Amino acid sequence: xxxxxxxxxxxxxxxxxxxxxxxxxxxxxxxxxxxxxxxxxxxxxxxxxxxxxxxxxxxxxxxxxxxxxxxxxxxxxxxxxxxxxxxxxxxxxxxxxxxxxxxxxxxxxxxxxxxxxxxxxxxxxxxxxxxxxxxxxxxxxxxxxxxxxxxxxxxxxxxxxxxxxxxxxxxxxxxxxxxxxxxxxxxxxxxxxxxxxxxxxxxxxxxxxxxxxxxxxxxxxxxxxxxxxxxxxxxxxxxxxxxxxxxxxxxxxxxxxxxxxxxxxxxxxxxxxxxxxxxxxxxxxxxxxxxxxxxxxxxxxxxx
Amino acid sequence: xxxxxxxxxxxxxxxxxxxxxxxxxxxxxxxxxxxxxxxxxxxxxxxxxxxxxxxxxxxxxxxxxxxxxxxxxxxxxxxxxxxxxxxxxxxxxxxxxxxxxxxxxxxxxxxxxxxxxxxxxxxxxxxxxxxxxxxxxxxxxxxxxxxxxxxxxxxxxxxxxxxxxxxxxxxxxxxxxxxxxxxxxxxxxxxxxxxxxxxxxxxxxxxxxxxxxxxxxxxxxxxxxxxxxxxxxxxxxxxxxxxxxxxxxxxxxxxxxxxxxxxxxxxxxxxxxxxxxxxxx
Numbered sequence: 001x002x003x004x005x006x007x008x009x010x011x012x013x014x015x016x017x018x019x020x021x022x023x024x025x026x027x028x029x030x031x032x033x034x035x036x037x038x039x040x041x042x043x044x045x046x047x048x049x050x051x052x053x054x055x056x057x058x059x060x061x062x063x064x065x066x067x068x069x070x071x072x073x074x075x076x077x078x079x080x081x082x083x084x085x086x087x088x089x090x091x092x093x094x095x096x097x098x099x100x101x102x103x104x105x106x107x108x109x110x111x112x113x114x115x116x117x118x119x120x121x122x123x124x125x126x127x128x129x130x131x132x133x134x135x136x137x138x139x140x141x142x143x144x145x146x147x148x149x150x151x152x153x154x155x156x157x158x159x160x161x162x163x164x165x166x167x168x169x170x171x172x173x174x175x176x177x178x179x180x181x182x183x184x185x186x187x188x189x190x191x192x193x194x195x196x197x198x199x200x201x202x203x204x205x206x207x208x209x210x211x212x213x214x215x216x217x218x219x220x221x222x223x224x225x226x227x228x229x230x231x232x233x234x235x236x237x238x239x240x241x242x243x244x245x246x247x248x249x250x251x252x253x254x255x256x257x258x259x260x261x262x263x264x265x266x267x268x269x270x271x272x273x274x275x276x277x278x279x280x281x282x283x284x285x286x287x288x289x290x291x292x293x294x295x296x297x298x299x300x301x302x303x304x
Numbered sequence: 305x306x307x308x309x310x311x312x313x314x315x316x317x318x319x320x321x322x323x324x325x326x327x328x329x330x331x332x333x334x335x336x337x338x339x340x341x342x343x344x345x346x347x348x349x350x351x352x353x354x355x356x357x358x359x360x361x362x363x364x365x366x367x368x369x370x371x372x373x374x375x376x377x378x379x380x381x382x383x384x385x386x387x388x389x390x391x392x393x394x395x396x397x398x399x400x401x402x403x404x405x406x407x408x409x410x411x412x413x414x415x416x417x418x419x420x421x422x423x424x425x426x427x428x429x430x431x432x433x434x435x436x437x438x439x440x441x442x443x444x445x446x447x448x449x450x451x452x453x454x455x456x457x458x459x460x461x462x463x464x465x466x467x468x469x470x471x472x473x474x475x476x477x478x479x480x481x482x483x484x485x486x487x488x489x490x491x492x493x494x495x496x497x498x499x500x501x502x503x504x505x506x507x508x509x510x511x512x513x514x515x516x517x518x519x520x521x522x523x524x525x526x527x528x529x530x531x532x533x534x535x536x537x538x539x540x541x542x543x544x545x546x547x548x549x550x551x552x553x554x555x556x557x558x559x560x561x562x563x564x565x566x567x568x569x570x571x572x573x574x575x576x577x578x579x580x581x582x583x584x585x
Contacts, residue, residue: 050404167422175417178403178410181394182465185366186418187386229402233449238404287452 020259027258033147034211038254040159041211042247045220047166048204050242051197053229054177056104058222060097063111064205067093067118069214071206072139073125082139083154087206093118094202098195122214142213142265155210158203165200169193174235211250216265219272220246227276230283245275317380319344319473319505320365325374327360333529334360338374340524340533344472344503347496347519349510352526353549353567358509361526362477365507366390379472386418391466391504393476396459396483401451407461408433408446414465432468440464440494456487463494467504474498476508480515488515495519513540514561540564 052061071089075082093114101107126136147155166173175183176190184190201221208217228241253268318341326336334357342348352358363369364376367385376383378390391414399405405413411433416423437443442460445453450461459479466474474495480488496519499506508516513523513536523539525532527548532539539545540562545553553566 054403168420170422171413171417171419175413178399178405178413179394179397182392182413183418184368185386185390185392185394186414188418229404233402233404233406233451234447235404235406235409 018260018262019256022259024259028255031147031254031258033149033152034254035251037147037152037155037211038250039247040156041208041220042250043243044159044162044204045208045250046224046243046246047239048162048201049221049223049225049246050228050239051166051173051177052201052222053225054174055197057201058218058226059108059111060094060101061201061205061218061221063097063115063118064090064093064202065209065214065217066115066122068202068206068209069139070118070121070125072209072214073122073129073136076131076135076139077125077129081154083151083158083206083210086139086209087158087203089118090202090206090209091199092202094198094205095195098198102194138213138263139209140213140215141263142211142216142268147210151210155207158207162200162203162207165196169196173197212253212265212268213263216269219265219269220250223272223276224249227272227279230276230279231286245272249275316344317377318342319346319379320507321375321377321380322365323375323377325364325376326372327357327364327369328372335526335529335531336373338531342473342505342507344505345499347499347506347508347516347521348524349508349513349516349520349522350524350526351510351513352524352531353528356526356528358526359477362475362507362509365473365475366392388469389472391469391471391474393459393462393466393474393479395478396455396462396481398455399451399453399458401449403449403451405450406447407442407450407453407457407464408437410450410461411437411465411468414468436464436468437461439498440467441490454487455483456490459483459487459491460494463491467498470502472504474504474506476506476510478509478511480510480512485515492516492519517560517562536562 052058068086068090071092072082072086074089075085078085096114097107097110101110122139126139129136172183172188173193175186176188176193180190204221205217208220212220224245225238225242227245228238232238232241249268249272252271253264256267256271257264320340320342322338322340325338327334328336338361340348350358350361360369364371365378365383367383367387378387381387381389408430412429415429415432434443434446437446440460440463442457442464445457445461450458453461463479466476476495479491479495483491492515495506495508498504508520510516513520517536520536522533523536525539525545525548527545528550530548532544532548540555542553542555545555545564545567549567551566551568553564556563556565
């Protein structure tokens with residue numbers, strides 16, 4: 001407010017609020033932990049978002065994140081570890097959605113029912129909470145407060161779990177996501193992979209909420225892969241690009257938001273969206289001209 | 305019941321041996337006493353009304369459904385889930401445009417898509433994929449996203465995927481559905497070429513006999529809890545089908561096509577109707 005009311009330079013003031021790089025070096029040292037957390041979250045988000053896209057789950061991610069928010073705000077109210085609260089909400093939601101919504105139609109209606117309920121609970125817990133209001137807002141829209149060491153250990157531990165789980169089920173999960181009937185015929189335990197993936201997704205969502213907030217989780221757990229899939233269909237390249245896009249968005253967001261008083265989320269979501277736009281343009285060009293060359297080339301120069 | 309004795313095998317076990325098989329869901333008997341031996345290189349078409357248990361038969365062969373009675377052997381071993389001896393081509397289904405798989409990746413799933421872990425690229429694997437894509441005439445679009453291929457092209461790639469593990473039995477579930485006549489012709493010719501070249505036995509579920517007519521050795525016809533096995537002439541005639549359906553059914557053989565009329569409406573395959581109109585004119 002004080003900046004805005006400064007005489008004669010209201011526009012400059014707004015920009016200064018958004019981008020402020022004074023004392024950048026010192027600030028950078030302070031957010032050392034946040035950047036590590038950002039890289040790890042980016043890797044997890046980038047990897048898992050390829051499956052979110054293949055399994056048509058973006059809406060489920062949103063639903064899970066609202067219940068994760070409810071869990072986190074309950075934890076805040078009860079003064080227990082917020083990460084544990086958000087993990088609990090997240091996994092409960094993921095399992096419910098996974099169990100009740102194997103078909104896309106059922107799934108969407110269940111998410112539609114669960115999501116407002118979760119948000120409502122969250123609002124209730126936050127209104128009862130008498131602590132710092134920055135904590136409340138942070139759960140929804142993200143926070144730049146330096147990640148402290150215990151919080152970082154939680155993030156790293158959970159992320160390692162998600163990564164290991166994903167790497168283990170990578171091939172059968174890809175198979176089951178692209179052709180469940182055939183995968184089942186080949187002996188893939190399709191019925192087990194689905195809940196297993198939902199748990200991993202729940203964990204990843206709960207982690208992402210710590211950085212970007214419940215409302216904006218999709219920018220790390222959907223947009224990166226959606227963008228990557230626009231420019232390539234080679235699975236390894238799509239995965240690699242998705243991870244790069246996610247890490248770029250989160251770390252870029254943290255670095256840009258450092259000096260400002262604005263939460264981290266608009267920076268992350270804007271970078272993420274910009275990457276998507278560029279990929280869409282490239283993809284459009286490619287579908288007009290590029291794929292015909294892929295068809296003519298009989299062998300070779302595959303990105304593998 | 306079956307009009308032909310099961311072939312006596314010499315040395316090699318049949319690619320598929322079903323013996324005295326019955327399948328019942330609660331009160332509903334799909335079929336019973338079904339015996340069928342498919343020899344290497346043989347092409348058997350499975351025809352039948354809706355709900356006659358064609359899909360269940362496939363599930364039994366794939367080891368996904370247990371029989372109420374009887375046995376199923378694949379290449380001399382009991383049927384089990386995920387057998388490498390079976391190549392399976394499921395019903396044609398549109399693949400989403402942005403699926404991050406190229407034709408070569410879809411074929412790769414046929415090699416190791418069911419294995420745990422992420423898998424590393426091996427030169428041998430790559431050669432194997434390209435060899436089979438070449439055989440089915442799909443090498444030209446090996447690097448195309450599968451979602452951008454036409455229905456016929458996708459089905460070629462699916463056949464390559466089913467064949468890449470070198471199975472002894474190729475199981476096709478309505479692979480021609482929603483394909484144009486030209487693609488239907490190329491797909492069936494492809495399957496036929498394979499069984500002659502490599503001795504792969506073929507079990508081909510279809511509601512439409514005409515596209516496969518030039519290649520079929522025997523027909524298994526399922527209807528109303530009963531079945532008939534035999535050559536096209538033995539099974540697809542007015543007497544046998546009228547008997548199976550317990551209602552007059554007329555089978556007309558017109559040069560190289562077979563037209564069937566009189567199958568009760570409720571049992572007809574959705575695809576049947578249009579064909580019958582064309583056939584009648």
